[in-house]
Amino acid sequence: MSKLPKSFFLNENVLEVSEQLLGKVLCTKIDGILTSGMIVETEAYNGISDKASHAFGNRRTKRTEIMFGEGGFSYVYLCYGIYSLFNVVTNLKEIPHAVLIRAIEPIDGIEKMLERRGKSKLETNLTSGPGILSQALGINFREHNGLDLQKDEIWIESRGVEISKNEILRSSRVGVDYAEEDAKLPWRFRIQNNKWTSKAK
DNA sequence: CATAGGATCGCCT
DNA sequence: GGCGATCCTATGT
Secondary structure, X not given: OEEOOHHHHOOOOHHHHHHHHOOOEEEEEEOOEXXXXXXXXXXXXXXHHOOOOOOHHHOOOOOHHHHHOOOXXXXXXXXXXXXXXXEEEEOOOOOOEEEEXXXXXXXXXXXXXXXXXXXXOOOHHHOOOHHHHHHHHOOOHHHHOOOXXXXXXXXXXXXXXXXXXXXXXXXXXXXXXXXXXXXXXXXEXXXXXXXXXXXXX
16 A cells, blocks of 8 residues: 655665565556565675676676666666566665565456466466566566656555564575675575465575 | 476677 | 576476
């Protein structure tokens, strides 16, 4: 019901934001249709010192520029030529932190999400991964990068669900083997025993 | 169930 | 020119 305020995203601790996002609801309203799901899995990308981050080493390019802006905006990029991956930019201006949303539990607009995914039946493969959840919500890197999450196309709201610390499972991030010593950092957060989390190990 | 390979394209060197 | 913060399908056990 209540959209998360800008201040939520200005938190200077991206690990904290990653945890706090669990249980919140990611919503899109595209072509007048509301689709949404509860965030059940996230990953933190900790700026210029994080070898897994696109902004590592203060790499500032056309693509990464949005991360160097103020928190509370979307960072959506194309992965493997096919999938759009949705991140929330966090922290103050000039500090390129971001949280990757890795999985959601469908709530609103399930019919529309099924249609976008080319599915007929509600199963976990509707939204249990960063590429497919974007597809379900209608998010793509061309139209939805750099959007202000205070506006009405993409936003995140709280619907009163509280996830306690002992329900949160921490592990290493997925698909970042190239990040050397940073590959093992426990910066992936999941709600324990939630079947809508991604299948990745 | 496990593993392997393909799809597909913008980004960065 | 090489490769990736992924997912799906096919094949074998």
